[in-house]
Amino acid sequence: MTTALATHVTALRAAGRLAEPGPFAETVLGHLALALPRAPLTVALADGLTLAYARPAVTGVGPAGTSGEDAALRVSGALPRVPYGATATVLVLAEGPGGPVLFPLDPARTTVVPGTNLAGEPRDTLHLHDYAVAADDVHPLSPAELAEAGLRAALARAALIAGAAERCVELTVRHTATRTQFGRPLSRFQAVKQEEARLIEESALVGAAVDAAARELSLVSVAAAKAQASASVAEIARIAHQLHGAIGFTELGDVRLATTRLWSWRDEDGDESSWAARLGREALAADDVWALLAV
Amino acid sequence: MTATTDTLQLRREVRDFLAEERARGTVLGRPDSWLTGWDPQFSRRLAGRGWVGMALPPEYGGGGLGFAARVVVIEELLAAGAPVSAHWVADRQIGPSVLAHGTEEQKQRFLPAIAAGRCYFSIGMSEQEAGSDLANVRTRAERVPGGWRLTGTKKWTGGAHVNDYAIVLARTSEHEDRHQGLSQFIVDLRAPGVRTEPIRLISGEHTFNWFHLDGVEVPDGMLLGQEGDGWKQVTGELAFERSGPERYLSTFPLLVSLTRELRRGAATPDQQARLGALLARVFAVRQLSLGVADALDAGRPADVRAALVKDLGTRLEGDIVHEVRRILPVTADTGATPGSYPHHLAYALLHSPGYTLRGGANEILRGIITRGLEQQS
Numbered sequence: 001m002t003t004a005l006a007t008h009v010t011a012l013r014a015a016g017r018l019a020e021p022g023p024f025a026e027t028v029l030g031h032l033a034l035a036l037p038r039a040p041l042t043v044a045l046a047d048g049l050t051l052a053y054a055r056p057a058v059t060g061v062g063p064a065g066t067s068g069e070d071a072a073l074r075v076s077g078a079l080p081r082v083p084y085g086a087t088a089t090v091l092v093l094a095e096g097p098g099g100p101v102l103f104p105l106d107p108a109r110t111t112v113v114p115g116t117n118l119a120g121e122p123r124d125t126l127h128l129h130d131y132a133v134a135a136d137d138v139h140p141l142s143p144a145e146l147a148e149a150g151l152r153a154a155l156a157r158a159a160l161i162a163g164a165a166e167r168c169v170e171l172t173v174r175h176t177a178t179r180t181q182f183g184r185p186l187s188r189f190q191a192v193k194q195e196e197a198r199l200i201e202e203s204a205l206v207g208a209a210v211d212a213a214a215r216e217l218s219l220v221s222v223a224a225a226k227a228q229a230s231a232s233v234a235e236i237a238r239i240a241h242q243l244h245g246a247i248g249f250t251e252l253g254d255v256r257l258a259t260t261r262l263w264s265w266r267d268e269d270g271d272e273s274s275w276a277a278r279l280g281r282e283a284l285a286a287d288d289v290w291a292l293l294a295v
Numbered sequence: 296m297t298a299t300t301d302t303l304q305l306r307r308e309v310r311d312f313l314a315e316e317r318a319r320g321t322v323l324g325r326p327d328s329w330l331t332g333w334d335p336q337f338s339r340r341l342a343g344r345g346w347v348g349m350a351l352p353p354e355y356g357g358g359g360l361g362f363a364a365r366v367v368v369i370e371e372l373l374a375a376g377a378p379v380s381a382h383w384v385a386d387r388q389i390g391p392s393v394l395a396h397g398t399e400e401q402k403q404r405f406l407p408a409i410a411a412g413r414c415y416f417s418i419g420m421s422e423q424e425a426g427s428d429l430a431n432v433r434t435r436a437e438r439v440p441g442g443w444r445l446t447g448t449k450k451w452t453g454g455a456h457v458n459d460y461a462i463v464l465a466r467t468s469e470h471e472d473r474h475q476g477l478s479q480f481i482v483d484l485r486a487p488g489v490r491t492e493p494i495r496l497i498s499g500e501h502t503f504n505w506f507h508l509d510g511v512e513v514p515d516g517m518l519l520g521q522e523g524d525g526w527k528q529v530t531g532e533l534a535f536e537r538s539g540p541e542r543y544l545s546t547f548p549l550l551v552s553l554t555r556e557l558r559r560g561a562a563t564p565d566q567q568a569r570l571g572a573l574l575a576r577v578f579a580v581r582q583l584s585l586g587v588a589d590a591l592d593a594g595r596p597a598d599v600r601a602a603l604v605k606d607l608g609t610r611l612e613g614d615i616v617h618e619v620r621r622i623l624p625v626t627a628d629t630g631a632t633p634g635s636y637p638h639h640l641a642y643a644l645l646h647s648p649g650y651t652l653r654g655g656a657n658e659i660l661r662g663i664i665t666r667g668l669e670q671q672s
Binding site: 187206228 | 310371375547554557558562564566568571572575578579580582583586600606607664
């Protein structure tokens with residue numbers, strides 16, 4: 001499982017680096033959800049579907065029948081900013097009346113309010129009005145599975161950030177080596193070197209945290225990886241743009257494909273403050289703060 | 296690095312050992328204890344457990360283990376603020392350097408003593424005119440019958456007033472290329488002609504010295520490696536010196552101190568998030584540092600990544616000090632009870648200018664990082 005996860009994370013980093021246009025991360029996540037040891041799920045969803053994966057809480061999930069004995073659900077509420085929500089098959093994870101559940105969603109039976117993030121990636125809000133889920137489609141999850149799904153979503157997003165950060169490094173190093181001003185490449189200026197080194201470092205830092213979380217998935221490793229990945233975005237994007245000059249600020253430059261994603265992804269699946277707070281709470285609940293980090 | 300059963304077991308053993316030492320009152324959880332925590336008895340007890348010279352081969356009294364195992368021990372010691380400065384340099388770089396470049400006689404003489412925690416070294420590299428620009432050293436070694444005569448003055452030499460030996464970089468011949476003609480010598484700090492004068496830190500502590508060599512006679516057998524290879528040998532040590540846990544854990548004991556204080560009451564969400572943000576960064580830098588240890592274990596070059604760890608890690612050490620103060624405001628006080636939060640904060644703060652200077656000023660290291668990446672691309 002860990003090895004499969006590490007492979008997925010490597011693929012997600014590549015997707016982030018290439019600013020891959022499509023719900024790749026979400027699809028990988030959907031398949032990871034399928035890989036959870038829940039046999040019915042593999043039957044419930046056919047291969048070849050494009051999956052998005054939505055975990056936002058809905059405002060109401062209730063039993064469909066008055067007795068409450070039937071597993072069928074009626075769901076009301078909003079799923080805000082679902083990646084590719086209008087076009088993908090959405091898997092919903094939610095707290096049901098009898099514990100966490102997972103069910104597929106038919107966007108055609110929802111009210112879709114289209115939207116995008118700063119990079120233009122679809123982030124559609126789906127409104128559910130007394131949406132009926134047949135009992136066969138409702139798959140109970142254990143609380144641990146629900147928690148793990150949240151960790152995997154955050155790790156996937158952090159891996160995308162790591163990839164886009166690498167792209168910022170690549171493009172910036174290339175630009176400063178080839179762009180000449182005052183008769184020499186930008187990269188020969190000490191002030192530029194200092195900033196460039198910090199960019200390289202910050203990107204390496206994110207990559208190392210993401211790789212570590214992919215090797216050993218845990219609340220601490222994922223909280224640290226996503227908190228750090230999101231926290232590093234400001235510095236990475238700032239330096240990449242500063243060293244690209246005006247071209248990076250316009251559609252003439254490619255660096256925006258990475259930086260606009262970074263600015264969006266840092267908020268998605270939990271921003272740095274929320275993950276840092278979770279890590280902080282873990283640390284204060286533990287006997288030994290060092291033992292929490294070095295297991 | 297993936298934790299193996301062996302390293303998990305080792306980590307547990309070190310934690311148990313540290314718990315005993317805390318009970319003994321020798322581990323006070325002070326920040327920057329690898330610089331100022333000089334305790335030969337502690338060093339010997341640590342060596343008694345096999346945790347000094349761990350990477351040295353068993354035939355020289357070492358543990359025959361990889362750097363990864365040593366890193367486990369070092370991490371635990373530094374995070375706990377244990378007094379490791381007596382054997383620090385000998386364990387970290389003299390052992391590996393003597394093993395790599397030394398004669399059989401030097402190996403027999405120094406390595407078992409280092410691994411026993413009984414032989415302490417200082418580093419005689421920097422001088423008045425040779426700081427970041429180390430190739431500018433002026434200390435000279437002249438040939439005399441049966442050996443060399445060393446003359447010059449080293450600066451910032453930590454522990455020269457208490458340690459046994461110093462490794463000294465000196466010029467043995469003149470060349471147009473300044474990197475040639477430098478050699479390394481092992482100098483007995485009790486030899487005639489050696490004189491030290493304290494250079495006090497801004498905290499008032501005495502660890503640095505002027506280290507004068509007034510015609511100190513050094514026998515042939517104490518030349519380390521080849522004459523004229525000093526520069527290559529010194530730069531070869533730098534990856535070890537720059538990437539280890541001491542480049543990001545120096546102020547971790549202050550974080551331990553902070554969490555202890557925060558647990559007394561109900562931490563606010565802001566305090567939780569700020570603490571968590573620091574821990575996330577420690578987590579991430581640690582992973583980078585472990586990656587360098589793995590590379591060194593595998594014999595891969597790691598100069599660039601070591602420089603990167605050093606810049607990130609030592610900036611983090613300073614950031615921790617200032618952020619901790621914002622999370623839980625307190626007046627830093629060297630007069631407070633030793634081991635208390637305001638006492639730790641005071642020393643972490645007074646030591647903070649050193650974090651990004653020692654082991655090579657960070658501004659210079661960033662040049663190594665950008666050069667390294669340009670060469671790759």
